[in-house]
Amino acid sequence: MVRWGIIGCGKIAGKFAEDLNKIEGCALYGVASRSIDKAITFAKVNNAQKAFGSYEELAQNDQIDVVYIATPHPFHKDNTILCLQNGKHVLCEKPFAMNIHEVKEMVNAAKKNERFLMEAIWTQFFPFMHKIRELVNEGQLGKIKMIEADFGFKADVDLCGRLYNPHLGGGALLDIGIYPIFLCHSLLGKPDEISANAVIGSTGVDESTVVNLKWQSGALASLNCTILTDTKTVAKIYGDKAYVEINSRWHESKSMSLNNKMGRIEEFKFEDDYRGYAYEIMEVNKCLNNNKTESELLPLQFSVDLIETLDTVRSHINLAYPSETKL
Ligand SMILES: NC(=O)c1ccc[n+]([C@@H]2O[C@H](COP(=O)([O-])OP(=O)(O)OC[C@H]3O[C@@H](n4cnc5c(N)ncnc54)[C@H](OP(=O)(O)O)[C@@H]3O)[C@@H](O)[C@H]2O)c1
Numbered sequence: 001m002v003r004w005g006i007i008g009c010g011k012i013a014g015k016f017a018e019d020l021n022k023i024e025g026c027a028l029y030g031v032a033s034r035s036i037d038k039a040i041t042f043a044k045v046n047n048a049q050k051a052f053g054s055y056e057e058l059a060q061n062d063q064i065d066v067v068y069i070a071t072p073h074p075f076h077k078d079n080t081i082l083c084l085q086n087g088k089h090v091l092c093e094k095p096f097a098m099n100i101h102e103v104k105e106m107v108n109a110a111k112k113n114e115r116f117l118m119e120a121i122w123t124q125f126f127p128f129m130h131k132i133r134e135l136v137n138e139g140q141l142g143k144i145k146m147i148e149a150d151f152g153f154k155a156d157v158d159l160c161g162r163l164y165n166p167h168l169g170g171g172a173l174l175d176i177g178i179y180p181i182f183l184c185h186s187l188l189g190k191p192d193e194i195s196a197n198a199v200i201g202s203t204g205v206d207e208s209t210v211v212n213l214k215w216q217s218g219a220l221a222s223l224n225c226t227i228l229t230d231t232k233t234v235a236k237i238y239g240d241k242a243y244v245e246i247n248s249r250w251h252e253s254k255s256m257s258l259n260n261k262m263g264r265i266e267e268f269k270f271e272d273d274y275r276g277y278a279y280e281i282m283e284v285n286k287c288l289n290n291n292k293t294e295s296e297l298l299p300l301q302f303s304v305d306l307i308e309t310l311d312t313v314r315s316h317i318n319l320a321y322p323s324e325t326k327l
Pocket residue numbers: 007008009010011012013032033034035038070071072073075093094095120122161162168174175
């Protein structure tokens with residue numbers, strides 16, 4: 001039985017807990033909030049045995065095996081290292097941290113303490129991603145030549161929330177632009193050339209960002225993200241034989257199709273009762289049960305490469321955050 005803890009009782013933590021409670025072989029043991037009342041309420045709603053009024057208390061509890069970090073991005077590094085130093089394994093929300101310097105500190109702490117660490121990029125573990133990897137490996141797409149992906153929604157301008165607040169790591173790129181970039185890294189690896197453009201709003205965060213990537217293999221990607229408007233949020237992966245279209249919202253999709261110039265070749269549907277977090281939770285449980293300190297499907301080097309691309313994009317759009325001492 002893998003015993004989980006959660007740090008930060010916000011929106012994503014609730015959705016994650018809902019899936020965790022549906023999975024065999026693990027249990028939600030404890031949850032921590034900066035407010036004990038909030039932790040008690042969250043624990044009741046989500047069947048956790050214990051509620052903690054500080055993150056430190058949860059990290060020090062010896063009944064917990066692995067902690068899910070669900071705080072805003074600027075706190076990921078410190079929350080993760082707190083848990084690792086207290087002997088906990090960690091699954092930390094995306095983006096892993098604010099920049100490469102912070103990610104390297106986290107990776108070093110995991111290695112030093114010999115604990116499991118993974119970035120919670122849930123998309124990597126969805127059935128549709130397994131199917132795409134299968135199609136690519138079977139050569140059904142041919143060589144990948146082009147990727148198009150977007151992720152956009154209209155967010156309320158609210159400085160108390162994360163999205164427009166630079167002190168909470170706000171902006172489109174780190175919140176949702178990470179997904180199209182992740183997709184490219186997952187299928188093609190780190191790009192060889194990166195260019196980007198953005199609209200930086202009055203609060204100092206990127207409200208819309210477009211990114212172009214290029215690989216020496218001859219592939220290109222055209223990606224965009226925005227918190228100003230609802231976009232279709234679909235992804236297309238074009239090979240020189242056929243292409244895959246992942247239906248909206250592609251990063252948590254339950255359907256996709258394989259197509260060529262004659263039309264549709266095959267449709268795929270992946271129905272289940274999960275919100276989608278179950279797949280990454282099952283991956284972590286499996287790794288811990290096999291004494292692994294990294295996931296083969298999402299190793300730490302993947303997160304290092306991903307944050308390096310995000311850092312480069314940010315250098316092109318002149319986006320720095322108050323929490324950063326260096327970029
Ligand atoms: N994988 C996904 O699908 C997905 C979706 C949404 C978000 N995320 C990621 O998950 C993280 C959290 O996002 P969210 O939407 O859940 O955020 P949220 O609703 O704002 O919750 C974040 C929680 O972090 C804690 N926190 C600690 N220090 C804080 C501070 N100074 N200000 C505000 N909150 C603070 C709070 O919990 P306590 O008050 O209980 O301490 C808060 O409830 C982000 O990094 C985001 O990128 C992932």
